[in-house]
Each structure stands twice: as structure tokens, then as C-alpha cells.
Amino acid sequence: MSSVSSVPVSLAPGQTSRLRVVFVGHVDHGKSTLIGRIFYDTNSLPDGKVDQIRKACAEEGMDFEYAFLLDALLEEQEQNITIDTTQIQFKTAKRPYVIIDAPGHKEFLKNMITGAASADAAVLLIAANEGVQEQSRRHGYLLSLLGIKQVVVAVNKMDLAGYSRETFEAVRTEYLAFLARIGVEARAFVPISARNGVNVAGRTPEAGAPNPMPWYTGPTVLEMLDTFEPPAPLVAMPLRLPIQDVYRFDDRRLLVGRIESGTLKVGDALVFSPNNKTSVVASIENWSGPSRTEALAGESVAITLKEQIFVQRGHIASHEATAPIESNRFKARLFWMGKRPLTVGQTYKLKLATQELDAEVVSVERVIDASTLETVTGERPFINRNDVAEVTLQTRGALVMDNHDRNPFMGRFVIVDERQVAGGGIIHGGVYSDRTKVKSANIYWSEGNVLPRNRTLRNGHRGAVVWLTGLSGSGKSTIARQIERELFNGGRQVYVLDGDNIRHGLNSNLGFAPEDRVENIRRVAEVASLMADAGLIVVTAFISPYLQDRRRAREIVLEGGHEFAEIHVDAPLEVCESRDVKGLYKRARAGEIEDFTGISAPYEAPENPELRVQTGHLTLEESVAAVLEYIMPRVRAVSEDDVAI
Amino acid sequence: MSTSASDLTLPDFSSHPAHAGKYAPPTPGSCPAFFPEKVSRSDSAHLDALEAQSIFLLREAFHHFKNLCMPWSMGKDSNVLIWLSRKAFGGHIPYPLLHIDTTYEFPEMLVYRDWAVRYHDLNLIVKINEDARAGRGAYAERGPIGYETADPVTVTHELKTAALQQVMAEHQWSALITGIRRDEDPTRAKERYFSPRNKDFEWDYKDQPPEFWNQFTTSCAAGEHVRVQALLDWSERDIWLYIQREGIPIPHMYFARRGQDGKQYRFRSLGCWPISGPVESGADTIDKIIDELAVTTTSERAGRAQDHHERNAMQKLRAKGFM
Numbered sequence A: 001m002s003s004v005s006s007v008p009v010s011l012a013p014g015q016t017s018r019l020r021v022v023f024v025g026h027v028d029h030g031k032s033t034l035i036g037r038i039f040y041d042t043n044s045l046p047d048g049k050v051d052q053i054r055k056a057c058a059e060e061g062m063d064f065e066y067a068f069l070l071d072a073l074l075e076e077q078e079q080n081i082t083i084d085t086t087q088i089q090f091k092t093a094k095r096p097y098v099i100i101d102a103p104g105h106k107e108f109l110k111n112m113i114t115g116a117a118s119a120d121a122a123v124l125l126i127a128a129n130e131g132v133q134e135q136s137r138r139h140g141y142l143l144s145l146l147g148i149k150q151v152v153v154a155v156n157k158m159d160l161a162g163y164s165r166e167t168f169e170a171v172r173t174e175y176l177a178f179l180a181r182i183g184v185e186a187r188a189f190v191p192i193s194a195r196n197g198v199n200v201a202g203r204t205p206e207a208g209a210p211n212p213m214p215w216y217t218g219p220t221v222l223e224m225l226d227t228f229e230p231p232a233p234l235v236a237m238p239l240r241l242p243i244q245d246v247y248r249f250d251d252r253r254l255l256v257g258r259i260e261s262g263t264l265k266v267g268d269a270l271v272f273s274p275n276n277k278t279s280v281v282a283s284i285e286n287w288s289g290p291s292r293t294e295a296l297a298g299e300s301v302a303i304t305l306k307e308q309i310f311v312q313r314g315h316i317a318s319h320e321a322t323a324p325i326e327s328n329r330f331k332a333r334l335f336w337m338g339k340r341p342l343t344v345g346q347t348y349k350l351k352l353a354t355q356e357l358d359a360e361v362v363s364v365e366r367v368i369d370a371s372t373l374e375t376v377t378g379e380r381p382f383i384n385r386n387d388v389a390e391v392t393l394q395t396r397g398a399l400v401m402d403n404h405d406r407n408p409f410m411g412r413f414v415i416v417d418e419r420q421v422a423g424g425g426i427i428h429g430g431v432y433s434d435r436t437k438v439k440s441a442n443i444y445w446s447e448g449n450v451l452p453r454n455r456t457l458r459n460g461h462r463g464a465v466v467w468l469t470g471l472s473g474s475g476k477s478t479i480a481r482q483i484e485r486e487l488f489n490g491g492r493q494v495y496v497l498d499g500d501n502i503r504h505g506l507n508s509n510l511g512f513a514p515e516d517r518v519e520n521i522r523r524v525a526e527v528a529s530l531m532a533d534a535g536l537i538v539v540t541a542f543i544s545p546y547l548q549d550r551r552r553a554r555e556i557v558l559e560g561g562h563e564f565a566e567i568h569v570d571a572p573l574e575v576c577e578s579r580d581v582k583g584l585y586k587r588a589r590a591g592e593i594e595d596f597t598g599i600s601a602p603y604e605a606p607e608n609p610e611l612r613v614q615t616g617h618l619t620l621e622e623s624v625a626a627v628l629e630y631i632m633p634r635v636r637a638v639s640e641d642d643v644a645i
Numbered sequence B: 001m002s003t004s005a006s007d008l009t010l011p012d013f014s015s016h017p018a019h020a021g022k023y024a025p026p027t028p029g030s031c032p033a034f035f036p037e038k039v040s041r042s043d044s045a046h047l048d049a050l051e052a053q054s055i056f057l058l059r060e061a062f063h064h065f066k067n068l069c070m071p072w073s074m075g076k077d078s079n080v081l082i083w084l085s086r087k088a089f090g091g092h093i094p095y096p097l098l099h100i101d102t103t104y105e106f107p108e109m110l111v112y113r114d115w116a117v118r119y120h121d122l123n124l125i126v127k128i129n130e131d132a133r134a135g136r137g138a139y140a141e142r143g144p145i146g147y148e149t150a151d152p153v154t155v156t157h158e159l160k161t162a163a164l165q166q167v168m169a170e171h172q173w174s175a176l177i178t179g180i181r182r183d184e185d186p187t188r189a190k191e192r193y194f195s196p197r198n199k200d201f202e203w204d205y206k207d208q209p210p211e212f213w214n215q216f217t218t219s220c221a222a223g224e225h226v227r228v229q230a231l232l233d234w235s236e237r238d239i240w241l242y243i244q245r246e247g248i249p250i251p252h253m254y255f256a257r258r259g260q261d262g263k264q265y266r267f268r269s270l271g272c273w274p275i276s277g278p279v280e281s282g283a284d285t286i287d288k289i290i291d292e293l294a295v296t297t298t299s300e301r302a303g304r305a306q307d308h309h310e311r312n313a314m315q316k317l318r319a320k321g322f323m
């Protein structure tokens, strides 16, 4: 089916994309037929389409089915049922639309949600001959949960109800009562016959035929579509720019992402949650044109910053005065589509904008039957497929969010199970933080040995060794401690090995003679490798002056199967000597310390370190940012194989 | 951007069988690419939203899949993908492109390909299913596969899908960025942005994963892959509006040439020359193409024989891994 229409139509003022309308309702109530009929009545079908459908229907031994326009899969046509959602473009004289057909069968609720979640408005169908059914109500409830407020109800198959006004009124009364309970206001109830084309585009099956429902004088379905309003512009809301990635393809460091709401200007001071670093926007890049000074909600941007702070995917940029909420514990209304039940206490991947965190459901307050609105049960340790529930969730690290009614983009999340999006949640009210609660024991036990990937699952990252090398006073320990603080705050397992905790215990029998130095480094490497085994990101801060020692260390760690990053903390001797925090250089120059690296012993600079951090030119913050930027993508759980138990 | 792209010009293809029919060969010595004049029309405000979503998808794909590739057919949608990729990544394209060469490409498209590689500085991998063409190896019993001997569905499967399978096995890509659009075909209208394919490339269209709020299926098991369909929301008309707005270079074959019968023809969709028919059209500018689309009632792929071979031919092809 091709883009076909008679006139190109522009968008209404203030509308930046096509209006998206989803068609929902109980199985077989005529959603696909209505869409097909709308296309037919407005001459929106490409040449040959009607013949093609006629042929397919004949092969299936059916009368003409308008639904075959959407139900294009063989399996759908054979069973005369919609399996998966379809999107198709369409235009009226007023504006262009994306029409979304959703399946009504309960089995395919996940596909209904996939279709409906992006809609701006909905047409809900109820067949007059069957009346309000289970999915009529469930779909209505889900629309309200998804935040779709513009709803038109089409009472279909009026031909099968003798075009009776009483039947129409009865359906209308019953469904109005239901909508009132979920706080949805329908814009109109339209009695139609989708198959016969009554009150779809015109009022009569054919031109000149009598109007079978003269008692109805309200708008047709087509007229109702044009009354929907485009979604409210998001530019006036507080800025939310979830960082998608940080690129360094050339000498620029680009932070990229889509502005979900608000406005961003060059010169704006941004705060990045959850680590609350701030920096100023230096530029908004534009590869194919002149660079810009302002970008608006909806745009995918690339920006540069004045101060090179550590930023990574998942950080949310905002303005300081209107920053989002940070919490690791919050309440949500959640719908579940997973094949396995969602289980309290089990760890899942939670995704909110570009954030990805481990999360668990702490408690299920109540499970709601989305069709009857009855509370199925109070507290219960699991949620079944197609259930809706009110829950409390807890994430491993701090999650950045908004309440859904304030900012939908930052107030909704999904939960992943078995690699697929398996549930969605809306964050509401009473956001609070409770970081003191001890995490309840994981009730899920796997058989056999604890494998590295089990640790990865629990930690959310792999173990690694970050080996800092450089002259005394070059900044190794300071950088190491700062990295430790950053990672720790971010919920990572991290530990620093340096002279303070190694020399006094494990290596207290070693001095500074060359052979002792060799042994010192060997032991450090072995310990670091063991700790990486245990799942930690280990940062070592030793001068480690000899190439060969560092090569050994690398071999030891690689043999253990871990990431090894040699980072040269590089400051000229003069700089280190002028810093001389502990007065060691002075004493070495005075001959009081023997074999002092840089003065009376050599320092063999790395030839090919993974990274060189020139602390003479960089601030501490910049140096730390450089190391984190290098290491973080490399300790990511590579695939869900890593995290599947 | 290499200057050497300008050294390439089109040779004389007048005796090539691809031009034996209605569509005349190109003018020898001309540039292989057409550079549209940049025009912003009042009816293209929605392009910003489409562009932003596509760039968002490309960046998601690049983040989640370390080893990914972008199949590139050199057609209009493919060239829009290149443009969007360069926008997404600050001018660089951080993944290789793949051309599945069926050996039935229009000769001027191959010149365009070489031109574009230089112009956009592409890392291009070209794959031909040599065994199928030569009737070797697994094809020894069936003999050479080609339009001369087999039906278009078989040829499409062997020279495109099977070729893709071979090159995927070689490179172990875990994601492919495709340029399919919902408006091309009813089965494509049911696609997800991130669509998983199993080891045999099969599309489980009866049980697709949920996808909403811009959260996608972003991982797969070894040997499987995910199709990232970055142009799903675009229509044929959007593609042209965008090419015009951005001034994206594209092949000449979308524009009208006068055939031997005195009538004018152009291609709406470019595929293998034995099965791609031009449509009668005098559109020799993008404005005229856009005007033509506003009144046309035939579908874009009407000229592609493999789609019409039997009922649901596309569904069957696509279920087995065709894009």
C-alpha cells in the first residue's frame, strides 16, 4: 500500500508530526474493517488493491473483507483476525495521519500496547450486537494508563442490530459508566456500520441510498478524526536531555541525545543527573549546516561542553533550577506482558529513557483486573501476563525520573525479561528515597558454581583492572580515589590498591631494591586479578616504573580473563618535583632516598598505554573523566548472555 | 570527503542489455550523481520529526551493537540512510556498508557506487553469491542461478538473502541497519524498529516482541541478529522531500529520460535490471517527482516482478530473511 492521496496536506500550525490515531476494542468488533473502509471511502487505496483483496477473500471463501488491507499476513487472512499492529498513513483535507490498527484478541495484548503507546488519540470500537466486552474495557483502561486522553467510541455493526437507537443508547450508557470510573471522557459516541460504510465517511451505504440511522445527526468517524488536537508542544516544559552516547570520532567530544522536553541554548549551564556535575554548553553541532545556538524538544542533537566533565550514556541533562528527581525507590503502575510472571525480589533490567539499571519489585500493593477494575488480590509476590498492578520498585543505583503527569518521557519505564521488553510502568506520586534499606536476599538460586556472569548480573558490570602508572606526584592516587568515589556513587563495585593498603600488609616484607620492586608489582597484579575475578573494578596506583613488570601484570590479568587498561598518568618530572607533596623529591635529591624513580632510578614510560592522561594540562576532573570514559564502555555487560543466570 | 570522486564519470552504456528496453543509457562523461538543488517547502515541517527519530534509532543501534553493518542498495532510501548516519555521528559513519551485488545491477549504478564510496568516504563491503551465479558448491546440482533460468522469487532469495547469510556468517554482525519503510508493503507495515531475526534469518512475525516508548529489543543471542529499521516511519514522498531539502546526491535513474519509443520514463524503485521496469513519467526534477506522487495511484514497487509472483510473495520472502 503506497502513499496515495489526491492532495498533499500540510501540518496544522504547531503540529510537528503526523497525528497518530490508534483503533482499539474487543476482538472482531471491526477495527481493521473500519480502517479499510475509511481508506476505501476516501479513495486512498492504490490501484489494484481492491482486486487483490477480492482475490484473497475468494481464496479464503469469504465475502469482501476491508480488513484485508491491514490484515496482510496469510495467517491473519485465514483466521480473519489481526495478529500484529499495523501503521499506515492517510490524509484528510485537514491534515495527515498515521492510522494504527491494533489487535483485539487478548493473546496479542502486547501488540495492542505496542501500537497504542505512541498514539495521540484513539477510536475505540464496540460491536452493537455483542455490546461491551472484556477487551472493550481493558483497552479503555490501558488507553488511560498510557495517557491517551482523546477518545472517540464507535458503536459498530449497527446493521446487525437493526440500526436500533435503543441498542446504541444501551451500549453508550453502559460504556459511559465504565469510562467515568477510569476518568476518561469520550468525545463522542458514533453509531456506525463499518462494513456498509454508514457514518464512516458518509451517512449512507451508497450515494442516494436512504440513511439507515436518521436519528443520529452527530459527526461521522472521519469528521471526528479531524477534531482531535495535536499533542501539546513540549518546548515549554523543563529541559530533559537523556544522554545517548559520548562520541570522540575526531578532536571533538560530542554528547548526543534527543531533547525529550524543553529548550537548550549555547551558554546554558547544564546539570547532569545523577552525578550532579555541571558544565556549560559550548556548541550545538550540525554536520551539514551552520552550527546553531538553540535546539528544541524533539530534536536529536550533538553538543560540546566547556568543561570536560565525566558524562556517559544514561546521564540526564537539565537546567539546575528544574532538575528531575533522583531516587532508588519509587511507586509505579505497571502492566506486564512477559511470558513468565514478574516476580518480587528477582532482578530485572529497567530502562528509563537512556538509563539502564538493575531493579527489583519490592512489593506488589495490588493487582487490578483491567477489565472489571476489581482488585484481584492485595499483596502478592508476582504479577501475571496481562495483569496491571501497583508496585514499589527499587533500583540498584540512583534512577533519574519525573512523575508521569509532569513529564511523560521521564515518568515511564520498561522492564526487560528474556531480552524483550516485557512490561511498562508509569511513575506516580510519593517519590521518596530510602537507601538504607538492606536489599532483601535474592530468592532465585542457580545451581552449581557461581559463574563470572552471575557476578556480572548482580553488579551490572564486569570486573577489570585499571593500572595507573607514573612518577611519584603525577597524580595516580588522587585520580584513583576520585574514580573510586565516582564509581561507588554510581552503584559499581570498585576498590583501589595503592601503597597505603599493600605495602603495610601483604608486601611488608619488601623494600625498594629492584628485585623487591619486581615482586611487589607481581603480587599487586595477582591480587588485582583475583579481585577482578570477584567482580570488582580494581584501580591500582603504583609507580610501576618498569616496562617488563607492567607487561607481566597485564599478562596475569589477561590470563584471568579480565579487561586490563594501562593508563599512563603523565606529568613531566619538573611538574611532579615542583608539586612534591610528601617532600620525597627533596630528600631524594639530597641523597636521603636511594633508587628514587625519576631521580636515581629510571622510569620507563609506556609505549602503547590504553590511555595517556596528561595531568600537567588537565584538571583532576578532566583526568578522571578521561579514564572513566575509556573504561566504562569496556566493563559493560556485553550482552544479556552475560546477565542471564 | 575525497576530491577524487569528481574524477569519476559515466562511460557509454548504450550497448548494455539493461538499456535495450525503454530506459535510455546515461550521457557518457557526466557525473554519476545527481545533486538536487536545496529547497525547503512549506509542506515539509514533519521532516524534522522523522529525521530526529531516525538519528535517535541509528545512535541506539550503534550503542547497543558493537558489530553492526548497514546494507546499502545505492537507491534513494539507502542514500538518505547515509545522510542520516553522517548527521548522527558528526560526519563519520562508524560502521561498514554492505552492497549485495546480484550481478544484475544497472551498470551506471555501479559507477555511482564507486563515486559514493569516495564522496562519502565509505567503508564498503561488496558481496556476490559467486557459487550461486557459477552453479558451484551447494549449487552444483541446480546449476547457475540467474534470471535467465529461475523465477524472480528464487533469484531474489539466492542472490540477495542467501548472499546476505553468507556475508553475515563471515562478519558475525549482530545488527543490520535497513532502510525499509512501512508504506512499501503491508508486511513491512507490521515491522518493529528493532526486529530480531533467528539464526536462520527467520522473522517470527507471529510473535514479535513488544516495542514502545522508544525502548527496543537491544540484544540477541550469538548467531542471531537484529534489524534496525531506521526509515520505518517515512513515506516515499517524505524521502523525496528530504532529499530535496538536504540536497542529497542520488543516482540519475530516478529521473526521466526519453526512450526509443519517444516517450519519457523514470524509475520509482531500483532493483535488478531484468525485473525492474521504469514507469512512464516526464519527471526530471524532484519537484516534479513530488507532484507526481501526489496524484499517482500505483504502488511504488509495482515495477518489481518478485513482489507479484504469487499471493503473499513478499511475506514469504521476508519471513525467510529478505529485507
Ligand SMILES: Nc1nc2c(ncn2[C@@H]2O[C@H](COP(=O)(O)OP(=O)(O)OP(=O)(O)O)[C@@H](O)[C@H]2O)c(=O)[nH]1
Pocket (backbone or CB within 6 Å): A025, A026, A027, A028, A029, A030, A031, A032, A033, A034, A065, A066, A067, A080, A081, A082, A083, A102, A103, A104, A105, A156, A157, A158, A159, A160, A192, A193, A194, A195, A196
Ligand atoms: N455486519 C457487519 N460486519 C462487520 C462490520 N464491521 C466488521 N464486520 C465484520 O466483522 C468481522 C471482524 O472484523 P475485523 O475488522 O477483522 O475485526 P477487528 O476488530 O479488526 O478484529 P481483531 O483485529 O482480530 O481484533 C469481519 O468479518 C468483518 O467483515 C459491520 O459494520 N457490520
Ligand SMILES: [Mg+2]
Pocket (backbone or CB within 6 Å): A031, A032, A033, A067, A071, A081, A082, A101, A102, A103, A104
Ligand atoms: Mg483487526
